[in-house]
Amino acid sequence: MSAQRTTRGYFSVSSRARGLLQAVTFMMLALPLAGCGTGSLWDKFTAKDDTFVEEPADKIYNEGLYLMNEKKDMKAANKKFEEVDRQHPYSDWARKSLLMSAYASYQGGDFDGCIGAATRYVTLHPGSPDAAYAQYLIAASHYDQIPDTSRDQARTEKAIAALEEVVRKYPSSEYATSAKAKIEGARDQLAGKEMNVGRYYAQKRDYTAAINRYKTVVTQYQTTRHVEEALFRLTEAYMAIGIVGEAQTAAAVLGHNFPDSRWYKDAYNLVKSGGLEPSENQGSWISRTFKKMGLG
Known part of the structure; x- marks a missing residue:
């Protein structure tokens, strides 16, 4: 009986072992097929995952600063700042890194990247002391993309809107003064565009459109530098279509406000060539406009 149990037990254990061995063998044969083309499942089971190693936030941040300030590699620096946000999304280092990402993008000429990061910063941290700077980076990115006056000025309009946002939201910040100066520069660009189109129409003798x-x-x-020429061109266009009263007014207002301007000399000579003198009509839209602005 004992021998029989032993024998029976032997065969029982051996059968289970054979079944297990067959199952393992089948799995080993099947693994390469299942992983065909992308590496076997066996490799995936046995491989170590080295794709993510968390590092201290300050270490990554300082590496980004080094790449930005010492190596002048803005793209590499940006990757470091983005890594801080990825590994430590709710930390104070992530907030700082987001602003530095915007700055690095700006310095690297990636204006759209700067606008994206700075906009995210203002949205997430509106009460931060650095929110004014983030808003200024948005405006500066638009401003630095202003095209020449021969092209569409939609970007200029965006720049003005963003710069005015800096002044409106942060009037006492150090960036408000710079924003105001840039607004004047952008407005000068828009005025230049209008002058370009006006001269084009004048060359086509479409004086009404030019006016x-x-x-x-x-x-x-x-307040732009183009207003002097605009007054001369008005004198020129009005003389061309025979509305001499407005031509005289344009010349007179030009002489009153910009007596040393070369444009006034040209306007004066043009009016004189028609046997007239510069003379301001107080009811003219030109005169009213300048008086309204306190310049007439």
Whole structure:
């Protein structure tokens, strides 16, 4: 009986072992097939995952600063700052890194990247002391992409809107003064665009269309450098279509506000060539516009 149990037990254990061995063998044969083309499942089971190693936030941040300041490698620095946010998304280091990512993008000429990161910063941290700077980076990125006056000025309009946002939200910040100066530069660009179009129409002898463009400069962009030429061009266009009263007024207002301007000399000579003198009509839209602005 004992021998029989032993024998029976032997065969029982051996059968289970054979079954297990067959199952393992089948799995080993099947693994390479299942992983065909992308590495076997066996490799995936046995491989170590070295793709993610968490590092201290300050270490990654300082590496980003080094790459940015010492190596001048803005793209590499940006990757470090983004890594801080990825590994430590709710830390104070992540907040700092987001702002530095915007700055590095700006310095590297990646203006869209800067706008994206800075916008995210302002959205997530509106009460931060650095929110004013983030908003300024958005505006500066638009401003630095302003095209020349021969092209569409949609980017200029965006720059002005963003710069005005800096002044409106952070009027006492150090960035408000710079933003105001940039606003004037952008407005000068818009005035230049109007002058370009006005001169184009004048060359085509479409004086009415030209006058409308010069009028825009006089009424909306009086503080730009283009207003002097605009007044001369108005004198020129009005003389060309025989509305001499407005031509005289344009010349007179030009002489009153910019007596040393070369444009006034040209306007004066043009009016004189028609046997007239510069003379301001107080009821003219030109005169009213300048008086309204306290310049007439």
